[in-house]
């Protein structure tokens with residue numbers, strides 16, 4: 001790689017536009033320009049220097065901010081398309097997406113579904129856009145930060161006057177710098193926290209150079225964030241499970257390989273009540289009806305001491321007891337357990353009484369646990385009830401007259417009982433539902449009278465582990481540091497130089513020129529040093 | 539307790555009036571000659587900013603008394619959030635004012651804040667209890683920071699619109715004048731919406747409809763404006779009220795569409811009247827007010843507001859939002875429409891910054907971008923809450 005040696009003796013990397021040291025223009029084009037492009041200090045960027053191989057071309061493509069902007073704009077436009085209709089994961093889960101979009105939104109919905117916008121954010125092309133953003137961030141940053149760093153490190157105090165002349169803020173005047181005035185300028189600049197360097201009677205005041213690194217720092221933060229998001233697909237980094245758990249149940253915590261169990265000691269749903277809750281809420285409660293106040297599962301977490309022993313029964317030891325509420329997940333190891341959803345009043349058990357139809361006399365009651373039935377219930381003194389059949393989700397009789405069940409869930413439980421009493425030792429058959437009994441095999445003397453129903457709530461807990469969170473947090477923090485660094489400070493420089501009976505003054509800032517102008521004004525005001533003028537004012 | 543709530547609404551009302559007064563004071567300040575870039579404030583200007591600050595203090599008073607009355611920060615429904623957003627615009631204006639001392643900014647920022655606060659009060663304003671998902675300190679951390687960011691970004695829009703009003707040639711009709719008028723028409727429509735809604739609310743207009751909703755279930759809906767369009771298979775239950783001209787299919791919320799139609803119709807009439815009476819474009823009417831300010835300065839104010847607002851917005855609307863979503867909804871990101879639109883806003887302003895930096899989009903182009911950015915913010919505030927249903931639709 002060729003190097004460019006400047007008249008001042010400094011050796012610059014190939015492709016340098018303005019000498020890193022003295023600032024002389026090194027290319028023909030830069031020599032012609034009235035104002036120099038100071039964005040990267042005229043440093044040698046790879047993308048501006050090489051354009052031969054495929055690698056060069058790819059590099060140049062992704063290092064272009066124009067391309068970067070296109071990627072950002074495409075991403076934002078694409079993202080907006082995904083909000084026109086609800087995404088697939090937000091439509092009711094009992095409706096197939098193939099028909100849902102057409103049913104609800106007509107032809108438009110059908111097209112939306114057909115072009116895949118119902119699951120836009122998981123599509124390959126959307127992921128590809130994000131990947132392109134990441135690549136572009138890396139390449140564009142590398143292309144600039146290294147040469148910029150070199151240029152700022154190597155800059156000399158006494159810049160060549162052609163460099164100063166091509167600054168946006170510039171003044172030139174005949175005269176010599178007075179010692180006393182320079183002293184005053186120096187103190188003023190120091191008050192404004194400028195770092196001052198002087199060489200050969202020239203002065204360079206500079207402050208907030210660190211803000212130049214802001215964009216690169218924030219890009220690094222973004223890259224770390226995107227990298228963290230990518231890690232999610234690595235096995236073991238991420239677990240997302242849903243656990244429906246009934247009151248009283250103890251279940252394995254999914255995703256923990258059987259190491260943990262959780263018990264639901266009760267689910268609570270509270271609403272805001274007029275009279276109980278602050279009076280100021282009454283009006284709102286009146287207008288909308290019920291407002292939920294709390295969803296809570298009282299949970300006990302156990303560890304299975306025998307988890308490692310194959311075939312052994314679980315041996316549970318309590319780890320912690322907690323009330324899981326929305327916004328207050330239960331945490332253990334790297335897991336968090338959230339209150340996600342619930343179903344109230346699921347049937348748990350039914351109470352029946354064996355009753356003489358004529359006299360109404362009862363000969364004892366039975367409780368049928370809908371999740372754990374007995375074959376027969378002995379009532380003593382020769383009274384006994386046998387459970388011949390259990391249909392948890394009864395939905396009618398088959399052609400052969402058999403009762404059928406739609407599902408194993410106790411949504412509409414029905415029972416076929418055989419009632420044995422001293423009078424009817426062979427038993428009488430009764431088909432019992434919640435408020436209905438039938439006698440399929442002829443008139444009976446006894447019946448199973450329905451007494452009541454025990455219900456309980458079912459709580460849905462989300463079990464989540466996400467080991468990428470610390471990486472995302474790190475990326476987020478670095479991003480914030482970077483944007484603040486770049487946005488709340490500006491890199492400002494003021495050059496003052498005397499050469500051959502002329503005073504040259506130039507100023508530069510990477511943004512916010514009004515601020516710099518005001519600052520220079522207050523520093524040079526009342527001195528014979530000319531105040532630089534803005535040559536780009538419209 | 540409810541005394542406090544009463545004090546609170548009085549303070550909000552006072553703030554509203556003070557902002558109005560301040561607008562006129564800034565108007566007076568503009569009329570005084572000789573205010574150019576770099577010169578000090580005149581008496582009107584000083585009065586204007588003082589009244590603005592007093593108004594801001596009154597609104598802060600509203601905010602904290604309401605917080606005390608409710609037991610939670612009043613940013614939990616559309617009324618509260620939108621009011622807060624208005625307050626943040628004023629706050630951001632005060633901040634930027636002390637950097638650049640431009641009175642003309644107040645002349646535009648305060649009316650925008652006033653319209654936004656008036657718009658907010660069209661929503662139910664009672665103090666509502668918090669549903670479980672909102673019961674978190676992150677509610678006020680996230681929402682206030684996000685709104686502060688949006689408020690600062692709004693100043694960029696205001697500086698941008700002043701730039702356009704000043705610099706777009708009004709002697710001919712061009713694409714630019716038309717687009718600028720479109721922005722003006724939009725603002726006028728919002729005003730029309732406020733007038734129409736308050737008018738019918740004063741008259742206590744209520745028409746109940748029974749209709750068949752999206753899930754094919756019979757439901758009822760109360761219209762507070764006469765129904766130009768009615769709900770799917772709707773029948774009017776209230777006697778003596780207007781029958782809709784057309785019924786809408788089930789997936790369209792007829793009530794909201796009706797409100798939009800009324801606002802547009804009102805906007806057309808109001809805007810038409812202004813044009814008829816003055817025989818000038820709205821932007822041309824405003825142009826004389828902004829002659830005295832330097833375009834360069836406006837450009838820098840607009841850019842600076844984005845620079846200040848972008849980090850605040852990112853922190854509030856994305857980072858804090860993600861932290862809270864991880865706690866409340868079990869995941870930090872779920873592509874919910876509100877989340878997506880916050881991301882779009884973020885990406886848009888990122889594009890803005892890059893365009894300025896690398897393509898040199900200064901001045902007019904930058905001003906248009908600032909206008910579009912604010913459009914996106916307003917879309918997220920209004921349309922995403924009202925039109926696109928998602929987890930965030932609490933109002």
Ligand code: HEM
Nearest residue numbers: 062063064065068133136137140215218483486888891895
């Ligand atoms: C969402 C994604 C991005 C965000 C949030 C972001 C953010 C930023 C910010 C805040 C700045 C500082 C701007 C200023 O100070 O005015 C910046 C500068 C910059 N960004 Fe990005 N950026 C993103 C993507 C990209 C991409 C894809 C590229 C690729 C070409 C890129 C290239 C640059 C460059 C070259 C600079 C200017 C550095 C300088 O001149 O000092 N950025 N970025």
